[in-house]
Amino acid sequence: MNQPNATPAGPTRFGFFIAPYHPLNGNPTLQIQRDLELVELADRLGYAEAWVGEHHSAGMEIIAAPEVFLAAAAQRTQQIRLGTGVNSLPYHQPMMLADRLALADHLSKGRMMMGIGPGQLASDAAMMGVPPARQREMMHESLAALAPLLRGEVVSAKTDWFELNDARLQLLPYQQDGIELAVASTISPSGAVLAGKHGAGLLSLAASDPSGYEALMPNWKVYEQTMTANGHTVDRAKWRLVAPMHIAETREQARREAEWGVGHLVDYMKRLSGMDMPWGDTAAAAVEQWTGPGFPSFGRATIGTPDDAIAAIEALAQQSGGFGIFLVLGLNVADWDATLRSARLFAEHVIPHFTRANRNREASLNWANENSERFMTGLRAGIEAAFVTHGQALADALQPEEGN
Template sequence: MSDNEQYGPSRFGFFIAPYHPLTGNPTLQLHRDLALVELADQLGYAEAWIGEHHSAGLEIIAAPEVFLAAAAQRTRRIRLGTGVNSLPYHQPMMLADRLCLLDHLTMGRTMMGVGPGQLATDAAMMGIDPVRQRDMMHESMGVLVRLLRGETVTAESDWYHLSEARLQLLPYQRDGLEMAVASTISPSGAVLAGRHGAGLLSLAASDPSGYEALLPNWKVYEKTMAEHGHTVDRSRWRLVAPMHLAETREQAMREAEWGVGHLVDYIEKLSGRDAPWNSSARAAVEQWVGEGFPAFGRATIGTPDDAIATIEKLAEQSGGFGTFLLLGLNIANWEATQNSARLFAEYVIPHFTGANRNRVASLEWAHANSARMIGGLTAGIQSAFNKHGRTLAEALGANEEAN
């Protein structure tokens, strides 16, 4: 596919960090996350990606593999990805072992997302130098790929040591685990993905800087893939953006006011700065759909038509990608969140997959030929009356005589 060809996604899913208000019950919040994946499976979403975080209170899934094992027991077909494993936090052989186990438990539905680690607080508690995190990610990825291929690996760095390491259990999937590398604004993720033939997971697609970086990062990815002998496939590119949908734009804005405060508080606490748009929930929502939030980018809060317009803009900006992932934010209450997922599945997904293309063509054909069809129908009815009219008259006459 050339760079001039543009197309929208054909697959859809959720990217669940998650982000939960500090005022809620964490046990119930986690079970609602499981229920959201279950609902996504029922509605025909293709994927669900679950994050890994260890501090700051809102993103409370510490082990995505554990969560996904539970989700697998509640679902039938949806593919399940770690979104993402922070590679500097893990001894590579232990992580590879866990993911292979998960792939068998899910019978081949597991995907592996990798990144350097997002929260500075996570790295600080583990004594990891933030400057080293991307280098550590590259070091770990090289070992993981070899282990998952079944190789025996002897390798040493300043933070792990492997001596004739090999996995006793390889992935369930014969072609191995599908891998995707997190990419935001810098080209680091694109380079790593291209080096190992992994997919690209663009987490900041709706952020103004991330939006502008989509095509440059893809160029880096293409170049690196070619240098390492891998085939480029835009269908393996995933873009993530926040959305909340309702029947009207005003209703969606009102529903988002329910939980936007916890995101504003999170941004303020992590940045150490007051947000100038925290005067009211409505002001925060308007800022988010306008100039956007730091780290969270611009949100689409409106109707299915608004969602379609946003995704089409992303397709045009990027030149085409394969999967769109809704960023799970918990900004609306549970009932509204479920309704948003249903609206997206009912009206947005068919727009891009062309699910109703032949149905529309069938009705248009019927309309274009309606005169001929109605004429034929009328003629058929008249022919039936002509053919059986005497029989009908005789039956009616006999009935009158009997009375």
């Protein structure tokens, strides 16, 4: 727990949360390849994690099996951890999903993580005949079977939508201590309760939404209480917050770059909800709304400079009381070159601020500055002593040679 008046701890690990969102007027094969390239770049730049979502309808979020995508990403990367963000548990037989995750963990040499949720798109559930009112209950039923399976236990369970009889995984995960689990949490405390019951981490997807922002501390308190009641250790370092960001060298440049593709998000929200967006007439007006009051579901975006990103993350740390991992929500609102430049700027200027990577470099320069008079005096004395010692040799060298 934080001490009274202590400054809340900011994150020390960073990553991307890739839904993904892709415009309908692009080449889907190339769009998915660019998602892989973003994970590759994140690995090279030192990001700690990449999470990839699961969706089955509405056309923009086009990765249906995140564990398949992440198995491909594992072959292109070296160190970055890879998470399903999230698996929609009501859409899967628990043993089959656990089996696929265990296999992906071997393919990645132990870098897999599992995000857990009930399913986001109502159109997904409708196509599969999953009753929306049952989705969260089905998620609880599934995780009650899936978590012990991943631990190597034998599970028998019967519900109205799946049955397991002395089920066990023939291949356990590569990680000896198991695959890390994280439960999606938005505004209601249901995710916090489920995570606390199973000792999973908390994945706060609506951290920048005004309602989600206000719910951060209450949900954490529910999570703490539930974790403790179930005998689990609470660790803020495993709390992940997600928020949309795009940065450039100036705010004006960042906003121009975001205007390139923000219309696709506005159209997506309009067509999913069946309602007009009153601020969707121009790209500039949409960006203004997004960075101000915010978008439904997507919350407020930080579109500006690295300093703006630092301020937004520090505000999240203050509001939440401290968390361990910040994930940039990848929205593809800027063109590809600008998206990559934003990722590089974030790695170059934002991450070192929170990891304090340059603290000893700064201390070393400050120490040199504070002692500069002493050091310069010694330097001058050394130069003068050298002239005394080697002055004759210098004079002889400057004498013209005989015959010249």
